[in-house]
Each structure stands twice: as C-alpha cells, then as structure tokens.
Amino acid sequence: MPSARPADPRNVLRKRQEWVGRRGVPIFPRSREESEENDNSDSGEGRGDGRLFAGKSMERLTIDFRLRHPGGAEVHASLLFALDPAGVLVLFGPSGAGKTTILRSVAGLEWPSAGRIQFREEVWVDVEEKRWVPPQRRRIGYVDQHDALFPHFTVAENVAFGLRGLPGKEKRRRADEGLESCGLLSLAGRPPATLSGGERRRVALARALARDPQLLLLDEPFAGLDPRSRDELIELLRKMVRERSLPTIFVTHDEKEAVCLGRDLAVVASGRVLQSGPLAEVFARPLTPETGRILGVETVVPGRCLSAHDGLIEVEVAGEILRAADRGDTPFDQAYVMVRAEDVILSAEEGRFAVSVRNRLHGRVLEKENEGAMVRVVLDCGFPLVARVTRGAAQELELSVGKPLFCWIKAHAIHLVPR
Numbered sequence: 001m002p003s004a005r006p007a008d009p010r011n012v013l014r015k016r017q018e019w020v021g022r023r024g025v026p027i028f029p030r031s032r033e034e035s036e037e038n039d040n041s042d043s044g045e046g047r048g049d050g051r052l053f054a055g056k057s058m059e060r061l062t063i064d065f066r067l068r069h070p071g072g073a074e075v076h077a078s079l080l081f082a083l084d085p086a087g088v089l090v091l092f093g094p095s096g097a098g099k100t101t102i103l104r105s106v107a108g109l110e111w112p113s114a115g116r117i118q119f120r121e122e123v124w125v126d127v128e129e130k131r132w133v134p135p136q137r138r139r140i141g142y143v144d145q146h147d148a149l150f151p152h153f154t155v156a157e158n159v160a161f162g163l164r165g166l167p168g169k170e171k172r173r174r175a176d177e178g179l180e181s182c183g184l185l186s187l188a189g190r191p192p193a194t195l196s197g198g199e200r201r202r203v204a205l206a207r208a209l210a211r212d213p214q215l216l217l218l219d220e221p222f223a224g225l226d227p228r229s230r231d232e233l234i235e236l237l238r239k240m241v242r243e244r245s246l247p248t249i250f251v252t253h254d255e256k257e258a259v260c261l262g263r264d265l266a267v268v269a270s271g272r273v274l275q276s277g278p279l280a281e282v283f284a285r286p287l288t289p290e291t292g293r294i295l296g297v298e299t300v301v302p303g304r305c306l307s308a309h310d311g312l313i314e315v316e317v318a319g320e321i322l323r324a325a326d327r328g329d330t331p332f333d334q335a336y337v338m339v340r341a342e343d344v345i346l347s348a349e350e351g352r353f354a355v356s357v358r359n360r361l362h363g364r365v366l367e368k369e370n371e372g373a374m375v376r377v378v379l380d381c382g383f384p385l386v387a388r389v390t391r392g393a394a395q396e397l398e399l400s401v402g403k404p405l406f407c408w409i410k411a412h413a414i415h416l417v418p419r
C-alpha cells in the first residue's frame, strides 16, 4: 500500500476511505468541520496551540504536568482537550517523544512531580493539592503492545480477571459480552500460548473493555502485528469506540494508523505537545517546520513573501517564485515553505497547453529511491524539492539521476508558516 502523506483535509479523508473504507467499514465523520455540521459545541478557542476549544458535549481532559525520569528526560505535557466521545485522540510523534509517559501518567502508572490531570469533573492528579487517585479508581482501559495475558488462564478467564469483585452473574455477563464483541467466543477455552498475535491483542482489548472503562488508552496496540491483523484490529477498535461512545487516546508514530483511527491529533516531541487539533487540519497545516517534518512534510525551505494579489501569495525561494493560495493568515515576510512529496507532479515535457496548476519549476533529478510501490525523488530546483511518484510513473518518465524534469505544484499545496 502506498504510504501517501495527504496534504489537504480532503486528501486525509480520501486516504482514510482508501485505507479503511475498502473493507466496507462505515466511515464516520472525521474532520471537525464534518462532525460539527450538527454540533456547534466547538468555540474554536486557542485552536492549534495545544489548548483546544471549550466543548459542551465533549469529555474534557486536562493534562498539564511535569515529570522527570530517572536519568534526565523531562516530559512537560500541556494539553487541554475536549475528547469526542465517539472519536479518538491520537498522540503522534517520534520515538522517545514522551507519548507513553503522557499515557501512563493519565493511567496513574507514572507520578508527575508537578501539575494536574483531570478527566470530566474528576481530578486524578493535583500535585500541589497532594491529590492522587489510584489507577483502579480512574476506570481506565489500558492496552499496549505487551498484551500481558496470564499464561495459565484461558481466554475467558483472562477477560474476566479485571471483573473480580462483581457478583458472579454480572461478571459472566460482562465477560461474555466482551468475548462476543471482540469475536473471541470460539477461543474462550484456549490458553494464550495457542493464540496468534492479533488474537492475543483482541483478548487484551476485550479485557480492557469488559471493565466498562470511562476512558480507553491505547499505546501502540498494533505494534508487531502483520498488516492483516492490524487492519482487523483497527476495524474492531473503530467499531467499539463508536458503538460505546468511548473517549479514547491512542499513541502511535505510524501515520497510517493515526489517519485510520484518529479524529483529533496532538503532535508530541521532546516531551512537549507542539500542536493539536482536528487531525485533518493538523496534517494539512503544521505550525512549525519541526511539526511539519514530524508529520511527514519532506520539503521545508526558507522563503520570502513578496506580494499578495488575486488570491495568491508570491514567495521567493532560492531565486524561484512560487505562488501559494492566500488563506488570509500570512501577515509575515520571512516564511518557511512546506510542500508534501505527494503534491508534486513531475512531467518530462513543459506542456504548451493552459493548466490550472500555478507553479511550474524546472528541476534535475538528484536522488531516486524505491519505497515499495512508490519512488521517492529529490530534485534540484534551485532548492531541494522532494516528490513521490508510483513505480509506473517513474518508468514512464525514465527517471534517472541527472534527468531534467518539470515539477508542478498547485498553489493550495504550498503551506506557509512564519520564519
């Protein structure tokens, strides 16, 4: 499957349709715009800086704490979020960014040295007030890549384990419901050692859900699974979250997983939340070069805004003039210009016909690298420009290092941020 990196909210939705919809799974509203068609609860307060809208029907989550791990790494997470009860908030970022630390702190498995964590009206952590709610009283479901099943228990016993204390009848009812909803009834009597990786992960999910959590936390639950098991588990999760209206936070560094599952996205790096908001919006409009790179934007170059007219902003980059769509929010002179590799079209010929694409650059191939079904190409256009094309297109273009080509970029695909 191509690892496309969508640049535009509509592209994100289209990609999701491609990745998920092909299995016939209903696509529920994704972008904030979509989900708000019937819901005006979002005031838009502070969008994009990690402090997000005052939702009315949403489940408010406040994470604002500091934690220093032994040995030095500090995580300072600040995120005020209105979790959509039928949507998933993705914590997205590179390895070591602090995603797991944030999740474990919410679950009560890490002890912040300062700050506060609150879900709905419940204050789970307030270091100054010396308030600490133990994990078992937070009613959280937690699933990570180490499914931690008891090897000497059957599947059914593993699912029922978290229900100790409940009357026998209620315990059986909930365990059966968990097994059934995760498609595990036929495996109920088997020990975990006889299960596949995907099945084990489903048991872990059933166990988490059987406890009827008020918040579901998922830490890379698909890690180590083959693509088919991963797709099946993604589908199952989407169904669970939607049917149960279960607020969910999902940690990943995989763009495809983020796009398939998430409705909102928080970018985490170096122990900080850099940007947050509706997933499609964050992917389309990173606020800084660092966020852009984390979100997979491969061309990030400095430029200078020259003029704005006819709905376009002219930007000079290394002597070339590019035209970006004017969104009315570019009151700056020095800019970073971001272009996603998938938004660059290559052609061998100049094209002597009228085209709607506003930018045509002349480039020469510097590097070419096969990436599964796609080919990544770096071109010298006065500045390095990265394009990604299919293998078929690469063959037709007879791509080789040194080859001169024309590069086309739509004005809407050029994203500007202040420098």
Ligand SMILES: Nc1ncnc2c1ncn2[C@@H]1O[C@H](COP(=O)(O)OP(=O)(O)OP(=O)(O)O)[C@@H](O)[C@H]1O
Residues within 6 Å of the ligand: 069, 070, 071, 073, 093, 094, 095, 096, 097, 098, 099, 100, 101, 102, 253
């Ligand atoms: N128990 C620990 N002791 C010391 N340092 C730790 C501990 N746990 C995490 N860290 C450090 O804290 C930082 C954040 O780690 P964390 O596991 O939260 O990142 P992450 O974004 O989840 O990474 P990954 O995607 O690789 O799991 C890292 O530098 C890590 O080495």
